[in-house]
């Protein structure tokens with residue numbers, strides 16, 4: 215794999231400016247690197263091909279012997295005829311057996327190479343930085359993992375198989391024709407330039423048609439993928455009709471490209487059929503005259519005509535595979551284009567090791583500046599120092615930079631200036647895998663996978679026992695909910711956990727956090743979508759989950775963060791106020807303004823209700839009693 219990528223990168227440097235065209239040399243080098251470990255299999259494939267083709271092409275020759283040496287010689291040699299029939303039958307079986315072996319061996323090697331590339335590609339994509347996903351539509355990534363790897367699949371299924379089998383067949387047929395009759399063979403050679411002209415004309419005509427069909431299919435797949443992931447939005451905004459129209463447009467375009475491709479193919483096949491029939495007529499005429507003049511045996515003419523019939527099939531197959539070869543090459547180019555992308559956030563060669571259990575949870579944002587695009591920062595020289603175990607609420611209007619701040623702490627992006635330290639260690643010094651176990655993130659829309667509740671809570675990590683999962687669910691108050699389900703902890707969730715309410719999904723994501731025991735906990739709008747009853751449940755869960763952990767909570771609902779030890783108020787990428795809830799209210803500044811908006815009126819008019827809620831939620835909390 216490493217070698218394949220290195221080869222690829224070297225080729226890219228020398229091929230600058232030709233990225234859109236299929237780069238056969240680069241693609242071949244890549245595939246050879248992967249094929250190297252299957253070299254024995256490929257050698258066996260070649261051997262099987264040769265045996266299978268020889269067995270197949272010797273059959274007309276046997277018929278020629280039967281005609282000339284037995285039937286026409288007037289020997290009445292029934293035994294000899296039977297022997298020839300038996301050999302013919304034996305050759306057919308041998309041909310079948312070795313064709314089967316050849317296909318199977320090649321398929322096995324090909325499929326395992328493609329499966330490996332697909333796995334590595336997916337693994338590579340999951341390691342890329344968030345900035346890459348910001349810029350790349352998920353539909354195009356799905357195309358790389360599905361259609362492009364499928365094109366590689368076809369390379370092994372069709373192209374290599376055809377090139378080997380049909381290439382050998384052509385050579386064998388030519389040898390046999392010359393062996394049978396040199397003069398007729400020479401006449402047939404005249405055909406070769408004609409075949410080449412038709413093939414080349416067809417190839418250039420077909421190239422565009424084929425590429426167009428593939429591109430339109432990719433667009434269609436990408437469109438469907440993006441629509442599926444945004445289905446709730448489409449339905450909420452009644453966009454079904456508009457989307458269906460867009461789909462129709464893409465679908466029609468793909469349909470037209472397919473029809474064009476099929477027409478071209480049919481035209482090509484029939485042209486070759488015509489050429490084949492003309493050649494046969496030509497040979498029957500020339501060879502027939504020779505037979506009548508007794509300068510050519512009838513059996514030879516028969517075998518010759520059979521070989522000519524067989525000659526056109528491989529020519530057609532090889533020419534048609536040219537397109538598959540091209541699209542596979544383009545697919546290799548695209549796949550390796552993705553492999554080429556290095557994550558912007560990478561581990562240091564010698565990262566600092568840290569014992570997760572020993573992490574205290576102190577966080578220092580040291581005058582950090584960050585922007586998604588260089589030159590337009592969304593966080594400006596921000597400084598924030600958080601004590602171990604402290605609960606910080608982060609508030610601010612939309613676009614203030616709250617989510618960006620926690621994305622930086624999770625190291626989805628790297629700061630452009632300043633540094634972020636955990637227990638005094640710059641997070642860029644830590645291995646990302648370790649940082650992700652230290653910092654646990656609960657998002658507004660927790661993602662659940664298709665699988666059992668147990669597996670969803672432990673994220674398919676078998677080292678976490680069922681008991682640990684159950685204890686975690688009990689801890690956050692999700693146990694009662696799970697036990698009410700038909701199969702309890704074994705209940706299979708559908709993709710994205712769509713069978714559960716937002717609050718239920720959130721409770722399970724809290725259980726997930728408990729199981730993974732991060733030392734720092736981040737909740738991004740974790741209670742934004744919930745009704746007040748579920749929110750209270752979540753608030754209780756939040757209280758137990760945050761116990762003994764440094765916790766950062768982002769919330770639009772101020773009630774979510776009122777119990778925080780400190781509230782940070784952000785505005786346009788800066789901290790403008792900080793303090794406890796009542797201190798901030800007393801300041802009569804930006805927080806108080808936000809609070810007033812949240813309450814929907816004047817502070818004085820709502821203050822009682824707000825404080826009542828706050829005290830109520832504390833009183834209801836089982837931990838604080």
Ligand SMILES: Nc1ncnc2c1ncn2[C@@H]1O[C@H](COP(=O)(O)OP(=O)(O)OP(=O)(O)O)[C@@H](O)[C@H]1O
Nearest residue numbers: 348586587592610611612613614615616617618619
């Ligand atoms: N992936 C992104 N690419 C480019 N710009 C982004 C990206 N994410 C956020 N921004 C921009 O960065 C700024 C801060 O956004 P951020 O999401 O951090 O704000 P926020 O306070 O969390 O807002 P909200 O409460 O609406 O989630 C905004 O101007 C936003 O448009």
